[in-house]
Amino acid sequence: MNKRGISRRGFIGSSLAAMTGFGILGKNKLYGDAQTESADKPKIREYRTLGRTGFKVSDISLGAGNLNDTALLEAALDMGINYIDTAEHYGRGNSERTIGQVMKTRDRKSVFITTKLNLFMGKRDKEGLKARALRCLERLQLDYVDCLMIHMTPTADQVKHEPYHEAIRELKAEGKVRYTGLSSHGLEHRLAGPAKDPMEKVVLAAAEDGRLDVVLFVYNFIQKEQGEKILKACKDKKMGTTLMKTNPVRFYNDIKAMFDQAKEKGRKIPEVYVKMIEEYEAHAAKAEVFKKKYDLTSNAMVRDAAIKFCLSNPDVHAVCPTINTHEELENYVALSGQRLKPTESEMLAEYNSTFGQLYCRHACGECESACPHGIPVNTIMRYDHYFSAQGREKHALSKYASLTGKNAGLCTDCAGFCEQSCPHGIPIQGLLVMAHQTLTL
Ligand code: SF4
Ligand code: SF4
Incomplete structure (x- = not known):
């Protein structure tokens, strides 16, 4: 109040x-009832190949936008989540720091970690971007990230920001980055001003460009036409597909x-x-x-169905909800491997x-x-x-x-x-x- x-x-x-x-x-x-009645913690039941990276990622993955709890991340990894999506500015770096604290005790190769740099804030020349990527690695306490993405890509032109691609080439050669990609979910207006392209145009430009391996975008049962076009283009190019904002029910x-x-x-x-x-x-x-x-x-019955809608599409590789609590974690993981039933559809x-x-x-x-x-x-x-x-x-x-x-x-x-x-x-x-x-x- x-x-x-x-x-x-x-x-x-x-x-x-x-x-x-x-x-x-x-x-x-917050989520379904049946699974949480069991004393056993739910486990990830399905792993999907993340496009041409070849990595098998958990169908339910971790959007770490709000992550600042090492115990929550430990629990997620114990349940079988093995894809983590973070960014340099999430929690002013605290999301990456939390991942770093946990990952130093874990098998590095078993987890696919993606972080992101936006191209409308901070240094955007090759050296500046490399320096920002190295600071991500410091916070993550890692030698390499599996994927470095362009964050909140506002325009199709930005897909071709050459200093970024030069930085990626060098970071890959140095063994600090394995793959690259982008996310798109609409513009950060305050930072980028009014110029922007629709998500579909941005992500399809990435598929066309050919240098990006993994994308993170919006797909849900209400906003599905754009997402399905993107999923098809990514499949044709063998790109990895990860989703955000999969639940449009509020x-x-x-x-x-x-x-x-x-x-x-x-x-x-x-x-x-x-x-x-x-x-x-x-x-x-x-x-x-x-x-x-x-x-x-x-309410959870509608939201569970919304997640299952995404999981029912074989061209989706990972759903990355923002997970804030252990209860949310258990309820999301319990949806792993599930498909939409006809009545839910x-x-x-x-x-x-x-x-x-x-x-x-x-x-x-x-x-x-x-x-x-x-x-x-x-x-x-x-x-x-x-x-x-x-x-x-x-x-x-x-x-x-x-x-x-x-x-x-x-x-x-x-x-x-x-x-x-x-x-x-x-x-x-x-x-x-x-x-x-x-x-x-
Ligand atoms: S969905 Fe409608 S209200 Fe929302 S941004 Fe688009 S045009 Fe505007
Ligand atoms: S047109 Fe009016 S209601 Fe719509 S965003 Fe502008 S001020 Fe708000």
Whole structure:
């Protein structure tokens, strides 16, 4: 609770499931029930060949964006996770340091470690990039990384940043890097400015270029067309494919209660909030029908199915969720080797057609040119995802705070030009207003 006596997630916001009614499914464990009843820890049950690297990686892998707990990493490795995705700036280097502390006692060859350097911050010439890569190795306490990626690649041009490729050639020759690749999930607006290309264009440019071995991108059951094109191109080029943001289902808890509380406190309810409540009520009614139809007793059942959707695609090599706790770890690992059942497939299709319009697609930004204030809509919704879906609250707050003058504070009293130009019909103005509530103290 904040000073205003309402949840920090904002008096109207938290996440999608309250809007869809899933927030009232009850208190539940983050992930499935059956596996955690066992006293035995779950184990990875499937390993997939990471493209031309030939390395067999765990289908459930570790997104280390929030990693600062050596015990959590030890547990992940003990359960059979053997692919770790980190980056130079995750936790200001603490993610890499945590990996370093653990890996010095582990069999180095049994784990595939990827780190990343972005090309819009810090030195970008060959020597500067090499120096940054060596600092990654120092933090990781390793002689080499399996893969060094270009982080958050904003444009197809950046795939061909020659100083990066020269640095990679030399680092490979020195035995410090084995493979290279890139990640793409939309722009870091604050750092890179408005110029950008869609994720699909960036990753397909990487496949075309031929020098990159592994990619990390967005694929999920709502945002699947782009991802499937990318997966096909990567398969043709024998590239490794790793996924992020595989779960587009979010949880809007207590939205109505917060709204009522705000009213009780005599706060003025802006028109855009009233519109959101109307949306909520319409969706909550549909959600009741949906829950009954699919016999859903917890939010986790939808999210488990979302992960299984990705695992059911043989061209996906590893799903890399951000894992914050031991409970999350066990529940993710328990999904290893699983496939989507026909009823789950039907359930996801219906979720998509009924509630998919409430999900702002990652790495999109098509509506941003319609905003007279240049608000980075897609970046803001990604920060909201960090907060609401990934548990990276501090990170999300600090990222949002850095959007000086370009945040969603202006959205409350706007005519909603962005919303009118969204091809997916997303009620983005209300989502932006809720994100602003969530991401400001
Ligand atoms: S609101 Fe629509 S157009 Fe704008 S970024 Fe989200 S999905 Fe893309
Ligand atoms: S609601 Fe208005 S101010 Fe906010 S992003 Fe959309 S167009 Fe811009």
